[in-house]
Amino acid sequence: MEEIEMFEEVLDGDVNGTGSVNQFMDDIRNGRYMELLTTSKCQEVYCQYLDGNCDSVTLDVLLEKSVKIYMDHNCTTPRQQLEVLCMGIASLYAFVQSNWTGPPLENYQYPACDDCIVPWLQSWYKGSIMSEKQLQDEVTACLVLDGEICCPVMSHPELLLLARVCLQVCCDRPQPLLGSKWWLLRCLFVHQQVLDEFSPTLHKGITALLEELVKCEALMAKEHNHICFHLEAAQIHLFYRHVVKSQEHCKVALKAANMNLELTGALGKRTHFQMRELAQLTLRVSVDESSRPVHFPIAQSEHLPKDLRLNNEVRLDKIKFSNETDGEFPTLHPLEQAVVLGIFVQTLKSQPKDKLADEELMPYLMCLLSHPVLWSLQMSALLQRCRLEGHNSRTVERAMMQTEELVQCFTKRNPHAGLRHHYIFCSHLPPHWKVETELADLLVSLGVxxxxxxxxxxxxxxEKVIMCYNLLNLRHKAAEIIQKELHKKETVTLWCLMGDATDDPLCYEKAWELSGHKSGRAQRHWALYYFNKKKYAESIPHLQESLAINSLQLSLWYFLGFAALVQENWSLCATAYQRYCALDPESFEAWNNLSKAYSKMDQKFRAWMALQESLKWNYENWHIWENYIFASTSIGKFHEVIQAYNRVLDLKEKHVDTLVLEILVDGVCSSEAQGDLKKKAEQLFTRLTQQVRNNVKLWQLFAKLTLTNIDNETYDELEKVVSYLHKAFWSAIQDSGFEKDIKDTLGTMQITSQLIDATLLCCSKCPRPEKTAQMLASAKLCLQTLIARIKRFYPSLLSREECQDEMAVRLKALETKLEEVSVELQKQKGAL
Structure with missing residues (x-):
């Protein structure tokens, strides 16, 4: 068992010897946690400082002092330290048994007590001035961190408190036992999982322990410890949504286990009536046999969670492969199964939620369920399958029945807790009340x-109660049931929920006062009351107050950022989205909004960098690419502009932004290193003009881009310029009413002037007289057409004084060019 292996050196290999420490280890191995915690030795350790001190300081401080005093006077050897550490481990395991795995705790030596199961602690509060209710309030108050309370249905919280105090003191020793900090890490993570929200205090402690343990070569020297630690670290990082860090730990664990997992296709049938075999996904698992452990503990098959059959009239229970070996998996060691489970959850959390992703995930679960060996891993694999199947109409019924079976497993007497707890800390198994919650959610989806x-x-x-009453059109019942609970005992949570049920902000104020201005939850509900009513200015102070109490409330940072964005408070908006993105770097929307805030603050480069992060997590959103075009343009990143513009065209087909294109052309023309940049820009314009053939400005810019250096242009390039300006001209005049708009008319006259200049320059370099004559004739036609149309409307245009002089000057200039072209054309005709 991994608990024994971790402390082999302390026991000098005598894991089955005599003495209290050996008995303690044996109790832990066989799940007899309460027998350990009811020993006189345990009472001696914890009760050194309790008597007569209950009024002065909090219970956790009293317990901590007791353990510290005992260890200072009695723990001079590693074996003596290990005795105390075993008490902390037993307390943690007992708490996990009571809230995660079952079976429900029993006190073997004293009558059962609903609230406090530790007999000496029970005796202490009976001998003090505290009532039983006051003791439980004191225990739960000691477990509140950063304003976040524990789940109200959590059982025996005193066990978690005892574990945390004991393990912390053991780790604070001058020379703590190897592995003691690992147990403290587990304890802190268990504590985090029973809180309503993330606790910054716990997050800081967990992060520090992870960083310290990963560098502990003595602990990681053993392959088993090395793999287990990285699997647990991956689970913790996933819990905090650190997907990249989690992936790194999973890769290390997979490599250390000498395993290779590969999704592959094989022909098979999925339904009863399927005639033709199609490609189906399966998982190919390969393991290095030379390094595999041989012996490992397993629970009897009848004591493992039952895997229910699908029993669907259409879909097969599992894929029937044409080659039966394609659906077979090797029998894996529990630690290898834990690696497969870790890779599965990592893949699940890092992929978008859709049916295709579910198809890629199911082979991992089929591998785990094909050869069940451990209670915790079988339980977790079945729960994960329920989550995947809960969204499919053909499998949702099995998902509901399977989840119900898993809920019932908690209360079954077999297997004993010792077998249930193998690899529990890397099993991704939630507390049992969360499994029950998932069952209830499935019932709601089925209409029950x-x-x-x-x-x-x-x-x-x-919150779920209110939802159900709303679905049953009995919203008034929600307020009644909460009011009934408030009569029993006023709590911050109940007052917050009363506010949600009645839409009365005074309830949130009452919750805030009840907490002594310490509840982040009260401020959170208060803020969301205004936020959901789109009263963003009113919501901002409450969001800030809640986040000041607990800065790890991910959703609140997003809400604060959005509220500040609507209010155009760009500094606050940027700060909020910065914090959100630090906690959840995969939200493309948050990065996009952060970029907008930076842009409004004239921090253009930071806006551009934020959009790069946004694109990492959503490569298919043309709106983000369009924003990236603007940001790249504003800082002169023209290579990025071209790349982004091409991506927008991939996603949107047609997209013309002449302002951006004009800046791009100006940037390319002024760039010293034109070569590659100009070539890519020309390719972009070629693509654009193939899609949009009648945009005047687009052709005009294409011509300008081609004619970047008039002194060094070749005839071929000049011919292209003439061609583009011709298309710009005919696109302009095809609008039958362009003459009616002064701006459009002046613009068309400018294009025509550019066309004539380019034609004359091209003709001067043209080696063929007949081609020259052809270009001049075409230019003459353009001039005659434009002049005729302008003269037709010229009287009405001249009546507008603001354009009279400019119009007359430009018209006369065009007539002069017409004469010049006509003369040149006659010369060319005479030369032919």
């Missing part, structure tokens, strides 16, 4: 709202 309501009421999930 009343049954779901009963579960939500028992679990005190009042």
């Amino acid at each position: 709202v009343k049954s779901a309501l009963d579960i939500f009421l028992r679990l005190q999930l009042w």
Whole structure:
């Protein structure tokens, strides 16, 4: 067992010897945690400082002092330290048994107590002035961190408190035992999972321990510890949404386990009536046999969570492959199964949620379920399958029944807790009340709202209760049930939920006062009351207050950023989205909004960098690419402009932004290193003009881009310029009413002037007289056409004084050019 292996050196290999420490280890190995915690030795360790001190300081401080005093006076050897550490481990395991795995705890030596199961702690509060209720309030108050409370249905919180105190003191020793900090890490992560929201205090402690443990070569020297730690680290990082860090740990674990996992295709059938075999996904698992462990503990098959059959009239229970070996998986060691499970969850969290992704994930679960060996891994794999199948009409019923079976597993007496807890800390298994919540959610999706309501009421999930009453058109009942609970005991949570049920902000104020101005939850509900009503200015102070109490409330940073964006408070908006992106770097929307805030603050480069992050997480959104075009343009990143513009065309087909294109052309023309940049820009314009053939400005800019250096242009390039300006001209005059708009008319006259200049320059370099004559004739036709149309409307245009002089000057200039072209054309005809 991994607990024994971690402390082999302390025991000098005598894991089955005599003495209290060996007995303690044996109790842990066999799941007899309460037998350990009810020993006189345990009472001696924890109760050194309790008597007569209950009024002065909090219970956790008293317990910490007790453990510290005992260890200072009695723990001079590693074995003595290990005795105390075993008490912390047993407390943690007992808490996990009570809230994660089952079976429900029993006290073997004392009558059962609903609230406090530790007999000596029970005896202490009976001997003090505290009532039983006051003791539980004191215990839960000690577990509140950063204003975040524990789940109200959590059982025996005193066990978590004892574990945290004992493990912390053991780690604070001058020379802590190897592995003690790993157990503290596990304890802190368990504590985090029973809180409503992320705790910055716990996050800081967990992060520090992870960084310290990964560098502990003595601990990581053993392959088993090395793999287990990285699997647990991956799970923790995923919990905090650090997908990239989690992926790194999964890769290390996979490599250390000498395993290779590869999704591959094989012909097979998925339904009963399928006639033709199609390609189906399966997982190919290869393991280095030379380094595999031989012996490992397993629970008897009848004691493992039952894998229910699908029993669907259309879909097969599992894929029937044409080659049966394609659907077969090797029998894996539990640690290898834990690696497969870790890779599965990592893949699940890092992919978008769609049916295709589900098809890629199911082979991992089929591998795990093909050879069940451990209770925790079988339980987790079945729960993960329920989550995938809960969204499919053909499998949702099995998902509901399977989840119900998993809920019932918690109360079964077999297997014992020791077998259930193998690899529990890398199993991705949630507390049992969250499994029940998922069952109730499935019942709601199937329309069985009343049954779901009963579960939500028992679990005190009042938000879900309100939802169910709304679905049943009984919203008034939600307020009644919460009011009933408030009569029993006023709590911050209940007052917040009363505000949600009645839309009365005074309830949030009451919750805030009740907490002594310490509840982040009260401010959170208060803020969301205004936010959901789009009263963003009113919501901002409450969002800030809640985040000041707990800065790891991910959704609140997003809401604060959005509210500030609407209010155009760009500094606050940028700060909020910065914090959000630091916690969840995969949100493309947050990065996009952060870029907008930077842009408004005239921090152009930071805006551009933020959009690059946004594109990492959503490569298919043309709106983000369009924003990236603007940001790249503003800082002169013209290579990026061209790349982004091409991507927009991939996604949108047609997209013309003449302002951006004009800046791009000016940038290319003024660039010293034109070669590659000009070539890519020309390719972009070629693509654009193939899609949009009648945009005047587009052809005009294409001509300008081609004619970047008039002194060094070749005849071929000049011919292209003439061709582009011809297309610009005919696109302009094809609008039958362009003459009616002064601006359009002046613009067309300018294009025509450019066309004549380019034609004459091209003719001067043209080696063929007949081609020269042809170009001059075409230019003459353009001039005659434009002049005739302008003269037709010229009287009405001259009546507008603001353009009279400019129009007359430009018209006379065109007539002069017409004469020049006519003379040149006659010369060319005479030379032929």
